[in-house]
Structures are given as C-alpha cells and as structure tokens.
Amino acid sequence: xxxxxxxFAVKKGLAQMLKGGVIMDVVTPEHARIxxxxxxxxxxxLERVPADIRAQxxxxxxxxxxxxxxxxxxxxIPVMAKCRIGHFVxxxxxxxxxxxYIDESEVLTPADEENHILKHNFKxxxxxxxxxxxxxxxxxGEGAAMIRTKGEAGTGDVVEAVRHAxxxxxxxxxxxxxxxxxxxxxxxxxxxxxxLVKETKELGRMPVVNFAAGGVATPADAALMMQLGxxxxxxGSGIFKSGDxxxxxxxxxxxxxxxxxxxxxAEVSKNLGEAMVGRNISQxxxxxxxxxxxx
Amino acid sequence: xxxGVLAIQGDFAEHIVMLRHLGVExxxxxxxxxxxxxxxLIIPGGESTTIGKLSVDFGLLxxxxxxxxxxxxxxxxxxxxxxxxxxxxxxxLLGIMDITVERNAFGRQVDSFEADLAIPELGEGNxxxxxxxRAPIIESVQAxxxxxxxxPDGRIVAARQxxxxxxxxHPELTRDARFxxxxxxxxx
Numbered sequence: 001x002x003x004x005x006x007x008f009a010v011k012k013g014l015a016q017m018l019k020g021g022v023i024m025d026v027v028t029p030e031h032a033r034i035x036x037x038x039x040x041x042x043x044x045x046l047e048r049v050p051a052d053i054r055a056q057x058x059x060x061x062x063x064x065x066x067x068x069x070x071x072x073x074x075x076x077i078p079v080m081a082k083c084r085i086g087h088f089v090x091x092x093x094x095x096x097x098x099x100x101y102i103d104e105s106e107v108l109t110p111a112d113e114e115n116h117i118l119k120h121n122f123k124x125x126x127x128x129x130x131x132x133x134x135x136x137x138x139x140x141g142e143g144a145a146m147i148r149t150k151g152e153a154g155t156g157d158v159v160e161a162v163r164h165a166x167x168x169x170x171x172x173x174x175x176x177x178x179x180x181x182x183x184x185x186x187x188x189x190x191x192x193x194x195x196l197v198k199e200t201k202e203l204g205r206m207p208v209v210n211f212a213a214g215g216v217a218t219p220a221d222a223a224l225m226m227q228l229g230x231x232x233x234x235x236g237s238g239i240f241k242s243g244d245x246x247x248x249x250x251x252x253x254x255x256x257x258x259x260x261x262x263x264x265x266a267e268v269s270k271n272l273g274e275a276m277v278g279r280n281i282s283q284x285x286x287x288x289x290x291x292x293x294x295x
Numbered sequence: 296x297x298x299g300v301l302a303i304q305g306d307f308a309e310h311i312v313m314l315r316h317l318g319v320e321x322x323x324x325x326x327x328x329x330x331x332x333x334x335x336l337i338i339p340g341g342e343s344t345t346i347g348k349l350s351v352d353f354g355l356l357x358x359x360x361x362x363x364x365x366x367x368x369x370x371x372x373x374x375x376x377x378x379x380x381x382x383x384x385x386x387x388l389l390g391i392m393d394i395t396v397e398r399n400a401f402g403r404q405v406d407s408f409e410a411d412l413a414i415p416e417l418g419e420g421n422x423x424x425x426x427x428x429r430a431p432i433i434e435s436v437q438a439x440x441x442x443x444x445x446x447p448d449g450r451i452v453a454a455r456q457x458x459x460x461x462x463x464x465h466p467e468l469t470r471d472a473r474f475x476x477x478x479x480x481x482x483x
Contacts, residue, residue: 003408010407013428013468016306017340017373039349041304041342076384076398077342078429100404100429123405250352257303257349258325 006123011145014078014100014125015209018042018146018232022222022253023211025049025236027067029074035239038249042078042101044234045071050107050154051237051276054288060108062090065097072098080127085294086112088121095124101146102126104139106293107153107236114295119143129213131164131291133171134190137200140208141193147206149230150291151214154237156278158215160291161225165212169229176204214291217242217275219255219268226259243273298482299324299333301359303349305341305373309467313475327358335367335458335482338374340428340465343398346377347387356387363391367458367482375461376431383434392459393438400432400450412452412464414444417473424471425452425464432463458482 021041026032027049035043047063048056062083072079078100083090085104090111094102104117106129119126120143129150130136136147149168151161171190178186178201187197199207212225213234222233233256235249242248251268258264281289298314300307302323311321314337324330336359338346350356362368363378368391370378378392401408407429411422433451436442444453444462452463458481466474 003410005406005408007409009409009426009468010404010428013426013465014404014407016309016468017342017428019306019308019341020302020304021342021345036344037348039304039345041345072403077344078404095405098403098405125404253345254349254352261325 008145011125012208015127015146018078018211019209020256021232022249022256023080023232023234024239024249025234026071027240029070031240031245032071032075032079034246035249036075036077038246039253040077040249041232042080043071043075044080044082044103044236045099046082049237049240051156051241052154053107054154054279062087062094062108065093068094068099069097082108083117084108085110086115086117088117091117091122091126095122099124104128104144106150106290110293116142116295127211129291129294130168131294132167132190133175133200134192135294136168136206136210137190137192137196140196144208146209146211148211148213148234150294151212151216152281152289152291153214154279155215155281155284156217156238156241156276157281158217158221158224159281161212161215161221162228164214164291165225165228165230168206168210172200172205175201216252217278218272219251219265222252223255223259223265226256232256238276241276248272248275296320296334296479296482297322297332298479299330299336301336301338301346301374303341304345305339306465306467307339310337310339310371313467313472317472317475317479319479326353327355330358330362333362333366335369335478336362337478338368338370338377339467340372340374343373343376343382344386346373351387356389359389360391363389363459367460367478369460369462369478369481371462371465371467372428372430375433375463378459378461380437392454392456392461393440394436394454394456394461395434396431397434398431399429401427401430404429410446412444412446414453416443416477423473424469425466426468427452427464430463433461
C-alpha cells in the first residue's frame with residue numbers, strides 16, 4: 001500500500017473538516033484552552049491579536065515558534081499560525097514545527113510586494129485572504145487549500161467582511177450564469193487562472209472552503225456571515241479583547257451552528273458583557289487599512 | 296428512506312451531496328426534534344470536541360444514544376470518535392460502540408494521507424481509495440464489535456457493531472459512493 005502525504009486532497013480536506021466552525025485567535029496556551037473548551041474547531045496561534053498589532057505598529061512578523069509549540073501541546077484541535085505574505089522561509093519554519101495550517105496573512109507586514117508564496121511546494125496546507133474572486137483564485141492557483149475573505153482585521157467592524165463576502169459570492173453567482181465562451185475573457189478581467197474560473201463555474205462555488213474573517217465581534221456578526229454563504233468564521237480580536245472571552249467564544253460557536261435559528265441566536269446573545277471597543281472603518285485613514293495588502 | 300446528517304460542525308454538506316447522489320432523502324440534524332422520522336444518521340468528520348460540546352449544550356447526547364439503539368448510525372473520523380466508548384481523554388462521547396480510539400493517531404496534518412485499501416464488503420477487485428485527515432485509529436474492538444478494515448500494519452481503521460459503523464477515513468471526500476451504499480444496506 002502506497003501512502004501519499006501532502007496531496008491537495010488532504011490539504012483541502014482538513015479545511016472541509018473545519019466547516020461550520022469557528023477558528024479563534026489565541027496568544028497564550030491559556031487562551032487556547034478557553035477556545036477549545038468553548039468549542040472552537042481550530043486556533044490561530046500568534047503573539048499579538050490584530051487589534052494590538054494595529055495599536056502598537058511596527059513590523060509584524062511570524063510568532064515565536066516556542067509559543068506556537070506550547071499552544072500545540074495544550075490543545076488537541078488543529079493549530080494554525082501566520083507567516084508574512086511572500087515570506088517562504090517563515091513558512092518553512094512553521095512547516096518544520098508541524099503547524100496544521102499556515103495563514104499567509106495580510107495582518108502581518110508583507111515581505112514581498114509582488115509575489116505570494118508558491119504554496120504547492122509545501123506539505124502543510126495554506127489559507128489566504130481575498131477581497132474578490134480573482135484574488136481568491138490567484139491564491140488557489142499558487143496552492144492555497146482554503147480561502148478566507150479578508151474583512152478588516154482588528155477593528156471589530158464587520159462592514160468590510162460583509163463587503164468582501166458579498167463581492168466574492170456575488171461574482172460566483174454571476175459566473176455560474178455565463179456562457180462557456182465568456183470564461184476566458186472573464187478570467188482575463190479578474191486576473192484569475194482560466195482552469196479555476198471554469199472549475200468554479202462547474203461547481204457553482206469556490207473550489208476550496210471559504211471562511212469569513214476580519215471584524216466579526218458578536219454571535220450576530222458570525223451568523224450574518226454564515227447566512228451570506230461562507231463555510232465558517234475566523235474570530236480574531238473579537239473574543240479575547242471582549243469583557244468575558246469564554247462566554248463570548250461559546251456564544252459565537254453556537255451562533256455558527258444555529259446560524260438560521262433566530263431564537264437560539266437571541267438566547268446566546270444575552271448578557272455577553274462588553275464587546276471589543278472596535279474601530280469604525282468609515283473614519284479610518286486609507287493608510288491604516290490592511291486588506292489592501294496582497295496582490 | 297430518509298437519512299439524517301448531524302450538522303453541528305464539520306463536513307456534513309459533503310455527506311448530504313453523496314446521499315442525494317444515491318437518491319436518498321436527507322435532513323440536517325442540529326436539535327433533538329430533527330431526529331424524528333429518520334431511518335439512519337451519519338456523524339460527519341469535523342472536530343470531535345466541538346461536536347461533543349454542542350451536543351451537550353443542546354441536549355442531543357441522550358436522544359442520539361437512544362436513536363443509535365434502534366437505527367443505523369455511521370461516524371466518519373470525528374464521528375467515529377464520538378460513537379466510541381473510550382477516546383483516551385476526557386471529552387463528551389456517545390459511548391454506544393464498543394471500540395477504543397486514539398485521536399490524531401497518525402500525527403499532525405503534515406502526516407495526513409491517502410491510500411488504497413482492500414475492503415471485501417465493498418466487493419472484490421477495485422481497491423477503495425481512502426483519505427485520512429488527522430485521523431484516529433481504532434485501538435481495539437470489544438464485545439460484539441468487529442474489525443472491518445485494517446491497514447497492512449494491522450492498525451484498525453473501520454469497525455462495525457450491528458447497525459453501527461465507524462471509519463477513521465472520509466468516504467464523503469471521494470467520488471466513490473460504495474461506502475455510503477453499504478451504510479444504506481444497514482439502514483434498510
């Protein structure tokens with residue numbers, strides 16, 4: 001019997017196991033335990049949540065491997081970690097310590113302003129952010145096995161997450177009604193590989209799992225993203241920057257499972273304490289926005 | 296025939312696609328009332344801790360145990376862990392199959408793999424192409440549970456006990472419907 005590891009099917013398959021779940025940013029093993037007990041389907045191990053990266057400024061890099069390893073030792077659920085866009089050596093290091101998924105993330109300071117990592121070269125799977133279908137299919141073309149819409153991380157404002165999910169899902173809806181002879185021109189317009197445009201049309205959905213991210217702070221925000229049509233939700237600063245992280249984490253998990261049941265959503269939204277303070281994106285200077293990182 | 300798929304978390308949609316392809320009516324199960332009128336239930340892949348916790352929170356443990364006493368039930372990966380009596384750590388389990396499982400037994404994600412298996416129950420000849428994702432193994436089977444599939448090194452990756460079925464791998468991630476067809480024969 002020939003066992004094959006690192007195939008696209010097993011990379012994409014892990015993302016399929018995460019569907020209908022919540023992936024939470026954690027900065028300590030204790031956070032990771034709280035997240036797992038709350039029902040998170042995976043955690044993202046990092047040194048600073050996006051809200052703190054925004055507040056503190058400076059260059060944001062891959063986290064200390066020792067911290068990531070401690071978090072991996074604490075929980076049984078998959079552990080993800082972020083590397084900078086284009087920084088394939090950070091990715092090699094994360095692969096070497098055995099993380100389950102790498103997020104090539106715009107939340108960190110990009111290391112390459114033209115090229116992303118050639119993700120097919122790795123055994124570990126990658127998730128990448130997108131604002132539109134063209135960007136998503138370019139990342140998949142490079143080997144990403146999971147996609148997340150970017151939103152605007154570290155703000156607690158869901159408006160960009162909604163904008164990006166509506167853009168991507170709307171583009172897929174329009175693509176499914178196109179004639180086959182229109183696909184090459186469409187691929188050219190959105191800057192996406194033709195084969196993936198064709199595959200997306202045939203499937204009627206993104207060829208890999210697609211989560212929402214960037215600004216989800218409440219159970220209602222999470223359920224909103226699910227009703228718009230994403231497969232699951234990343235919550236970054238929204239949990240551990242709130243008043244009662246354990247309770248909010250558990251409520252968001254329940255909201256993602258029961259995203260169409262308004263009476264359960266009402267129940268889990270009660271008495272959650274302070275939500276993260278948040279930053280209103282409409283008043284944010286362009287230069288402070290990070291969703292534009294990625295090419 | 297109507298088959299439910301536990302839709303708390305995981306790849307339940309992939310199972311539903313496979314069942315519909317076989318012409319079976321399907322239902323997503325998130326609350327105890329959703330079990331009414333079903334002829335069988337699939338517990339999908341996903342995270343067993345998440346599925347266990349939400350099953351406790353929404354009062355599903357006892358209804359699922361009762362359902363499993365009289366109906367066919369199949370767990371893939373996380374679902375197999377959830378069906379087991381013992382997963383070697385403290386987490387909510389249905390405990391209705393006499394099997395002991397070890398979670399993430401092959402290692403982390405970089406050790407996830409695909410392999411061809413010989414499964415006599417699915418017919419001679421064509422091997423079955425199985426996908427293992429951070430998969431558990433079935434360490435041992437007890438009582439009247441029996442081994443259905445082992446790897447060449449002897450590690451157990453599928454077991455059956457009456458109408459209950461547990462697989463470490465994910466037939467729902469393939470285009471091969473033979474395992475789902477086999478489950479439907481148990482549900483009939």
